[in-house]
Amino acid sequence: MNYFLAVSMVISCKKEHVPKPVISMHPKTILIQPFKGIASVHVDEIASAIREIYPEIKVLKAIDFPTNSYYAPRNRYRADSIIKYLSSMAPENTIILGLTTKDISATKGSNPDFGIIGLGFRPGNACVASSFRLRNGNKNEQFSKVAIHELGHTQGLPHCREKTCFMRDAEGGNPTDEEKDFCKKCKEFLKTKNWNFN
Template sequence: MKDQHAVTILIQPFKDLKSENAIGLANEIKKVYPHVSILEPIDFPKNTYYEPRKRYRADSVISYLSRNTKDGFVTIGLTSKDISFTKGKIKDFGIMGLGLRPGNACIASSFRLNKNNSDEQFFKIAIHELGHTQGLKHCPVKTCFMRDAEGKNPTNEETDFCKKCKQFLINKNWKFNSI
């Protein structure tokens, strides 16, 4: 039986992502949040491509995903393409992921990940962005999945959600018996 207030996480792969990456990520997310479904891969909306830097605008992709996400669902877009957004005075800042806080959509990219443990890093980026959709801010604990990347890739130092972030998510029907 489904939890009364639980949302369903929809994994929306873009066509560039290998299906085994989406399936592997879904299986990892199910360890901490059981209500997960994988959608059929789609093309990026044409208006999300930023030609000068050959990147996809994460904020535009999230807007698209958000408009197409019904109440009771959160959609995470997955891609292997380079994504970006405007950060301060930098119009096209390359990122690994972006999520609305709180919100119903986020995106994670494997483009900037280290190749030797990219599956683990991709999970950490995805779970971080999903945390934002649930309302979590960046966390000062350096080993927490919710820490701010600060323009780098700190995922190898991240081991779990800290106690405070984990409790916040438990209150949102997340389960942590398998992580």
């Protein structure tokens, strides 16, 4: 079985350079929105991983998926519909990260329902990550990396050519075990968005 790491908005990830940063004077709060069915311990682990590099985090109570996101033919949920829903409920100056254990999908090229593990619009105020397609023994660590990758897209980061960077393009596989950190260029960009790196 192949595992797929989500692109940000599939159409928008063609550029491979880090955009010119615009310094943010007001830090945004990342709201972690679990969907029902995910264990709170996994949500807490992801929150802790994000908090190490971005301290403004708030975990919300679990909710149901929006009804229009369910794709019955494949028993999965449409990531773009989830993001639109999360975006519509995001207060000003926040980013919402949806977390789920359910299968999610998005349109990719001629495939109208491509299974993914995350999606984040670039830039945007919402993204979603799923653990459904993560099968290795260190699933929780991989899940955290997927969440951080999608948050990177919401900040405006494209995919990165550095193979050990969290923003690496999965290219149809699951390279999360090779990813160690954000690369220097991606870190410098995120610092302008109030991300903290030692």
